[in-house]
Amino acid sequence: MSVKIESEPLFSAKNLKLITDPINKNNPITVLVLGICSALAVTVKLEPAVVMSISVIAVLVLANVITSLLRNTIPARIRIIVQLVIIASLVILVDEVLKAFAYDVSKQLSVFVGLIITNCIIMGRLEAFALGNKPWASSLDGLGNGIGYGIILVIVAFFRELLGSGTLWNLRVIPESFYIKNGGFYENNGLFILPPMALILVGIIIWIQRSRTRELIENE
Amino acid sequence: MNKQSNLYIFVYSSVMVIIVAALLAIASTALKPFQQKNIETEKRLDILKSVGRAQDAEHASNKHSYIEDEFSKVIVEQFAVNVSGVRVEGVDPFKVNLKVEHAKPTEEQNLPVFVAQLDDGSRKYIVPMLGRGLWGPIWGYISLNEDFNTIFGATFAHKSETPGLGAEIATTDFQKQFQGKRIFENEKFVSVSVIKGGAQPGNVHGVDAVSGGTITSQGLENMLRDGLEGYQEFFKKSKK
Numbered sequence: 182m183s184v185k186i187e188s189e190p191l192f193s194a195k196n197l198k199l200i201t202d203p204i205n206k207n208n209p210i211t212v213l214v215l216g217i218c219s220a221l222a223v224t225v226k227l228e229p230a231v232v233m234s235i236s237v238i239a240v241l242v243l244a245n246v247i248t249s250l251l252r253n254t255i256p257a258r259i260r261i262i263v264q265l266v267i268i269a270s271l272v273i274l275v276d277e278v279l280k281a282f283a284y285d286v287s288k289q290l291s292v293f294v295g296l297i298i299t300n301c302i303i304m305g306r307l308e309a310f311a312l313g314n315k316p317w318a319s320s321l322d323g324l325g326n327g328i329g330y331g332i333i334l335v336i337v338a339f340f341r342e343l344l345g346s347g348t349l350w351n352l353r354v355i356p357e358s359f360y361i362k363n364g365g366f367y368e369n370n371g372l373f374i375l376p377p378m379a380l381i382l383v384g385i386i387i388w389i390q391r392s393r394t395r396e397l398i399e400n401e
Numbered sequence: 402m403n404k405q406s407n408l409y410i411f412v413y414s415s416v417m418v419i420i421v422a423a424l425l426a427i428a429s430t431a432l433k434p435f436q437q438k439n440i441e442t443e444k445r446l447d448i449l450k451s452v453g454r455a456q457d458a459e460h461a462s463n464k465h466s467y468i469e470d471e472f473s474k475v476i477v478e479q480f481a482v483n484v485s486g487v488r489v490e491g492v493d494p495f496k497v498n499l500k501v502e503h504a505k506p507t508e509e510q511n512l513p514v515f516v517a518q519l520d521d522g523s524r525k526y527i528v529p530m531l532g533r534g535l536w537g538p539i540w541g542y543i544s545l546n547e548d549f550n551t552i553f554g555a556t557f558a559h560k561s562e563t564p565g566l567g568a569e570i571a572t573t574d575f576q577k578q579f580q581g582k583r584i585f586e587n588e589k590f591v592s593v594s595v596i597k598g599g600a601q602p603g604n605v606h607g608v609d610a611v612s613g614g615t616i617t618s619q620g621l622e623n624m625l626r627d628g629l630e631g632y633q634e635f636f637k638k639s640k641k
Contacts, residue, residue, distance in 0.1 A: 262414070274428055371565050
């Protein structure tokens with residue numbers, strides 16, 4: 182292509198790459214190591230992890246689109262403040278909606294919904310992408326990064342809930358009769374409930390990802 | 402207009418703040434009734450659980466109406482008493498905020514009592530309590546038999562205790578221990594102790610502490626003692 186075409190298809194190869202890249206090669210958690218704190222905190226059970234992922238995706242996409250729409254009006258000197266206001270208001274909205282319609286989950290997530298504001302992924306994408314790109318591309322970028330974040334959260338939560346509580350989505354997977362207290366042989370691994378195990382799991386995921394994706398390995 | 406000028410920045414931020422403030426105010430006002438409803442339903446559920454009712458609330462198709470029905474069926478009377486055991490008029494016991502009451506001098510505190518009538522015709526007296534765990538507030542409801550001494554059931558909840566450790570106070574296994582415990586010994590108020598290392602079998606004033614949750618257990622013991630203490634006179638008077 183020698184001339185830049187004004188209207189490219191909505192899901193062109195370039196646009197699709199915006200979604201797929203952050204899921205693997207540019208994953209916000211495992212490659213950029215952003216948003217780790219919430220990944221540790223909300224992954225004890227699958228349900229809060231999924232709700233958290235959806236919340237982050239919603240906030241990230243909307244914040245990206247809004248910032249992108251405003252990008253030509255935002256004064257450069259206060260752009261960080263403007264971004265923060267956008268993120269903060271979206272997060273407050275998400276928090277209020279959860280409190281009204283998903284009260285039990287919002288209780289489990291407690292302060293971490295509020296802390297989406299400080300999730301470095303969101304600020305990072307606004308600053309690095311949305312400020313310089315059109316709304317549609319920005320929304321795809323937000324979606325991709327949100328999914329990339331969500332996938333890791335769900336994987337970590339899956340193992341932590343299964344091995345730490347013997348349940349998945351609060352449904353019993355490992356039968357009660359297996360447990361030592363009921364005369365069986367099995368015991369939940371309490372370490373999986375505590376935050377350090379999430380870090381170890383994220384480390385294992387990074388290890389697997391790097392051994393599969395060679396280009397992620399830095400040259401000495 | 403020059404986008405780098407101070408005037409532009411000033412106008413831009415003012416407009417932004419006004420728009421955002423309006424938006425959030427509208428959202429907050431619009432969602433308030435739903436949020437309030439959730440909080441009330443949760444409180445009713447906690448009260449019902451302390452007498453072993455509303456067990457299948459999780460599976461109810463409409464949680465709010467199910468719990469409201471149960472609550473109006475089971476809870477036949479609710480009132481507030483003061484520290485000398487006299488009923489206080491003009492106080493809605495359901496709306497009493499224990500945090501506010503604890504801040505008042507003892508004589509002015511309103512202590513809510515919920516009376517449940519179970520299917521077998523027996524009456525249970527439910528009292529709410531609020532205390533401090535390791536990371537945040539813990540609260541609960543204790544239901545007493547008509548002798549105002551034996552505990553019929555208990556339910557506890559917490560805001561942010563450690564999962565697997567302090568958070569165990571919210572499990573039924575822990576709460577079941579309280580059934581049949583007594584809070585008076587020869588007319589003297591002794592409350593129920595949460596004993597580290599396990600209570601002796603046959604100890605009617607003690608339950609096992611949560612292993613690994615020492616501070617939460619201690620907080621729970623304090624909450625029980627402080628919470629029940631104020632009702633002493635009411636219990637003594639009602640027994641006669």
